[in-house]
Amino acid sequence: MKNSKVALLGAGRMGQIHLANTLSLGIDVAYVYDPELSLTSLGKRSGVLSRITNDLDYILKDESVNACIIAAPSSHHVNLIEKCARARKAVFCEKPVSFDENSLLNIKQILKETNIPFQVGFNRRFDPGIVRIQRAIASNAIGKLNVIKITNRDPLRPRLDFVKNSGGLFFDFTIHDFDMVHFIANEKIAEIYAVADALIEPKLRDLSDVDTAIVSIKMPSGTMVVIDCSRETGYGYDQRIEIFGSKGVASLNNIRASHVVFENQHGALLDNIESGFIERYRFSYREQLRTFFENISTTRMLSPGIEEVLSAVRVCQAALVSAKENRSVAV
Numbered sequence: 001m002k003n004s005k006v007a008l009l010g011a012g013r014m015g016q017i018h019l020a021n022t023l024s025l026g027i028d029v030a031y032v033y034d035p036e037l038s039l040t041s042l043g044k045r046s047g048v049l050s051r052i053t054n055d056l057d058y059i060l061k062d063e064s065v066n067a068c069i070i071a072a073p074s075s076h077h078v079n080l081i082e083k084c085a086r087a088r089k090a091v092f093c094e095k096p097v098s099f100d101e102n103s104l105l106n107i108k109q110i111l112k113e114t115n116i117p118f119q120v121g122f123n124r125r126f127d128p129g130i131v132r133i134q135r136a137i138a139s140n141a142i143g144k145l146n147v148i149k150i151t152n153r154d155p156l157r158p159r160l161d162f163v164k165n166s167g168g169l170f171f172d173f174t175i176h177d178f179d180m181v182h183f184i185a186n187e188k189i190a191e192i193y194a195v196a197d198a199l200i201e202p203k204l205r206d207l208s209d210v211d212t213a214i215v216s217i218k219m220p221s222g223t224m225v226v227i228d229c230s231r232e233t234g235y236g237y238d239q240r241i242e243i244f245g246s247k248g249v250a251s252l253n254n255i256r257a258s259h260v261v262f263e264n265q266h267g268a269l270l271d272n273i274e275s276g277f278i279e280r281y282r283f284s285y286r287e288q289l290r291t292f293f294e295n296i297s298t299t300r301m302l303s304p305g306i307e308e309v310l311s312a313v314r315v316c317q318a319a320l321v322s323a324k325e326n327r328s329v330a331v
């Protein structure tokens, strides 16, 4: 793992998390590539100033680089994956990779031809609480699954310029929930009904996007799933899961700075829940990269990989059609 030499492509919010985590794993970040950001201040902060370049071809020709981390805007993922794969670099790419099934199938073919390891940033699969739930379900500790309830609410609406390249609520945000359902229930979503609107930021309608959605899902096994999704709470990053089965219930509640309860004559006060994705999922972001670097020299079949993206993107497409046409859609 420590022998890896990495190029980071895209150094915005997510790229900077990947940069810090990669360095903290003791891995050499040979290059940081970002055509738009002022990289000088980032380089000074992170100690990688001498490795910053805006010449992607130069990076990809460097044979000592064996892996690329892609954290560019979502609309650039496909193009960057193809370039990195053709240059024979292992690829870790942020979700959603593509908004389109055909271009994902094309990427799948390129990965097959080039035989390079590929992992996607479905980071929740590395969150200790979600892993605990997945294992409990797999060992039948919760019994037959009747209902899965997921709350996924962002603290603050995204920048409108971010939304333009994001693919919209389902591809950018709810995709994590769809993949998480596949992961914990160990079966694929077959049918979906989504109700969605721009209740918080009406300007999203001009971008054909929404900020609030309720998604109902029927799994092939009969398990019912409901996902409650919002782009703004004002009280933090609301991330809850409840699994109700024939043997009991498993709940993963929000994480707080402490469990202290302050009480006085007016009532009780708890510490705030985590403020955003960076704080809530910090462990999972590092753990997914640790797994990536640990495995790239020994296996081509990383997980979550292209098949997991294909499954989740198909659900996003179905959700979009369902919300537009106000009907249940088969995936």
Ligand SMILES: NC(=O)c1ccc[n+]([C@@H]2O[C@H](COP(=O)([O-])OP(=O)(O)OC[C@H]3O[C@@H](n4cnc5c(N)ncnc54)[C@H](O)[C@@H]3O)[C@@H](O)[C@H]2O)c1
Pocket: 009, 010, 011, 012, 013, 014, 015, 033, 034, 035, 036, 037, 071, 072, 073, 074, 076, 094, 095, 096, 121, 122, 123, 162, 172, 277
């Ligand atoms: N897994 C998660 O929890 C999570 C959370 C947030 C974002 N993301 C994903 O990470 C990706 C980046 O999101 P972000 O929030 O960091 O966005 P951002 O806008 O903060 O950063 C994107 C960066 O990429 C740069 N860029 C633009 N074109 C580029 C190109 N062709 N090559 C390389 N860099 C380029 C931009 O200059 C910018 O600095 C998106 O795909 C998003 O879906 C994932």
